[in-house]
Amino acid sequence: MDARALWQRYQNWLYFHEGLGLYLDVSRMRFDDAFVESLRPKFEKAFADMAQLEKGAIANPDENRMVGHYWLRNPDLAPTPELTQEIVQTLEQIEAFAEKVQTGAIHPPRANRFTDIISIGIGGSALGPQFVAEALASDFPPLKIHFIDNSDPAGIDRVLNHLRNNLASTLVLVISKSGGTPEPRNGMIEVKKAYAGHNLEFAQYAVAITSPDSNLDKVAKKEGWLARFPMYDWVGGRTSEMSAVGLVPAALQGIDVRAMLQGAKEMDDATRVADVKSNPAALLALSWYFAGNGKGEKDMVVLPYKDSLLLFSRYLQQLVMESLGKEKDLDGNTVYQGIAVYGNKGSTDQHAYVQQLREGVPNFFATLIEVLEDRQGPSAEIDAGVTSGDYLAGFLQGTRQALYENQRDSITVTIPQVNARTVGALIALYERAVGLYASLVNINAYHQPGVEAGKKAAAGILDLQTRVVAALQKEKTPVSLEELAEKAGASDQVEAIYKILRHLHANQRGVVLQGDLHKPSSLTVSAG
Numbered sequence: 001m002d003a004r005a006l007w008q009r010y011q012n013w014l015y016f017h018e019g020l021g022l023y024l025d026v027s028r029m030r031f032d033d034a035f036v037e038s039l040r041p042k043f044e045k046a047f048a049d050m051a052q053l054e055k056g057a058i059a060n061p062d063e064n065r066m067v068g069h070y071w072l073r074n075p076d077l078a079p080t081p082e083l084t085q086e087i088v089q090t091l092e093q094i095e096a097f098a099e100k101v102q103t104g105a106i107h108p109p110r111a112n113r114f115t116d117i118i119s120i121g122i123g124g125s126a127l128g129p130q131f132v133a134e135a136l137a138s139d140f141p142p143l144k145i146h147f148i149d150n151s152d153p154a155g156i157d158r159v160l161n162h163l164r165n166n167l168a169s170t171l172v173l174v175i176s177k178s179g180g181t182p183e184p185r186n187g188m189i190e191v192k193k194a195y196a197g198h199n200l201e202f203a204q205y206a207v208a209i210t211s212p213d214s215n216l217d218k219v220a221k222k223e224g225w226l227a228r229f230p231m232y233d234w235v236g237g238r239t240s241e242m243s244a245v246g247l248v249p250a251a252l253q254g255i256d257v258r259a260m261l262q263g264a265k266e267m268d269d270a271t272r273v274a275d276v277k278s279n280p281a282a283l284l285a286l287s288w289y290f291a292g293n294g295k296g297e298k299d300m301v302v303l304p305y306k307d308s309l310l311l312f313s314r315y316l317q318q319l320v321m322e323s324l325g326k327e328k329d330l331d332g333n334t335v336y337q338g339i340a341v342y343g344n345k346g347s348t349d350q351h352a353y354v355q356q357l358r359e360g361v362p363n364f365f366a367t368l369i370e371v372l373e374d375r376q377g378p379s380a381e382i383d384a385g386v387t388s389g390d391y392l393a394g395f396l397q398g399t400r401q402a403l404y405e406n407q408r409d410s411i412t413v414t415i416p417q418v419n420a421r422t423v424g425a426l427i428a429l430y431e432r433a434v435g436l437y438a439s440l441v442n443i444n445a446y447h448q449p450g451v452e453a454g455k456k457a458a459a460g461i462l463d464l465q466t467r468v469v470a471a472l473q474k475e476k477t478p479v480s481l482e483e484l485a486e487k488a489g490a491s492d493q494v495e496a497i498y499k500i501l502r503h504l505h506a507n508q509r510g511v512v513l514q515g516d517l518h519k520p521s522s523l524t525v526s527a528g
């Protein structure tokens with residue numbers, strides 16, 4: 001296609017949302033009209049499915065749950081007046097709490113104000129708050145947030161060491177929908193011990209965000225924590241940024257949560273339109289389907305050309321991959337669906353892996369995120385008439401062009417500015433695109449059965465560890481791994497036992513391994 005035809009195609013397919021000032025350009029996805037036409041019946045079904053979902057259908061059949069993240073930004077859409085009221089009240093409570101914390105009306109026992117937050121959570125209970133903090137928190141927020149999103153002892157130490165002089169003015173958010181995920185539980189226990197070590201009563205610093213009556217909720221209630229906010233069973237972790245999960249940390253950091261909800265609501269309205277060409281989420285779903293042949297054959301590389309959007313790709317990674325990465329379709333057929341997502345930011349990545357994107361394996365499509373406003377205030381000129389922002393914009397256009405010249409497709413999303421409204425809109429745009437795409441490929445986007453397998457296996461390993469250590473403690477002399485496995489009643493798990501012992505040995509946990517480390521089978525082990 002020559003430049004004139006491309007310019008025409010650009011204009012034909014350009015989507016613009018006037019209220020949000022958001023553009024979506026899918027002109028560099030090389031689908032033709034026949035392809036769009038062929039998907040029409042699937043889209044009709046997808047729009048109908050989505051309308052049912054918004055009305056409160058059991059859109060997550062395996063877990064027998066409604067899927068209601070759209071109600072969070074438009075509570076009047078909720079299927080019952082009770083739900084509407086619950087959403088409205090929770091938001092009011094969040095705002096009132098944040099204000100009291102910021103003004104010092106709620107303050108820690110030994111300080112006038114809370115200065116910092118430790119947010120403990122993982123997956124959907126971390127990625128949204130992390131993305132939003134990075135994108136929207138001011139340089140000097142009323143409370144500075146720090147995240148513990150793993151069971152990594154060194155990672156936990158790092159956060160606690162940073163805060164060692166400020167612990168007495170640090171609020172702790174423990175975020176877990178289920179209230180039973182091991183990582184946040186471990187983080188909470190470690191942080192609790194750290195508070196005890198500083199003679200601080202944890203309950204006076206702690207806030208729980210979890211499903212009512214979860215284990216976490218019970219602990220928070222029993223111990224009299226500072227506050228508890230509800231997470232609803234009809235909101236999935238990866239779509240929970242606009243629930244208490246995302247709103248509590250955002251409001252505490254002084255982020256305009258009403259604007260975030262408003263932006264999401266405006267985008268929800270725009271993506272409810274049952275016409276592909278005038279619905280930006282449908283255009284994304286169409287493009288993804290085209291790129292990967294409806295089978296995820298191409299990866300989605302997300303490149304925001306703005307530092308503050310750095311974590312968007314990581315956020316989308318969970319939203320897209322946990323939603324779409326499914327073995328079975330809704331009819332029980334084995335389909336191995338999904339779309340792999342990765343990315344970091346432009347132009348930084350042009351100096352890293354974009355070489356492969358331009359010339360290597362053509363197994364991806366790019367999504368470039370453009371922000372029109374360079375910075376608040378004027379920019380200095382780097383060269384005559386040229387600013388660093390001009391360079392960044394040029395790099396984006398250049399990459400788009402260079403990719404296209406080599407038959408590599410791209411989508412460009414353009415927003416006027418990174419602010420609470422546009423960030424809310426971006427989240428809502430991708431949530432809806434994922435929902436529509438899931439319908440196109442006939443899968444349940446709202447469960448995650450695959451995650452459970454890893455969790456069960458991990459629990460099995462910890463159980464095995466307890467048995468192995470108990471068996472080892474009965475031994476007076478060193479034994480071989482095989483012998484120990486047999487004594488622990490796990491002869492078929494020598495490899496797992498070897499790995500457990502190696503880890504315990506490395507951490508001086510009362511296990512001594514001796515022998516040739518090149519030959520695990522030659523090792524003996526003793527308690528010591």
Ligand SMILES: O=P(O)(O)OC[C@H]1O[C@H](O)[C@H](O)[C@@H](O)[C@@H]1O
Nearest residue numbers: 123124125176177178181237451
């Ligand atoms: O919020 P939680 O219940 O602690 O769950 C945290 C995360 O862990 C799970 O394993 C799921 O795969 C995620 O979807 C979820 O967001």
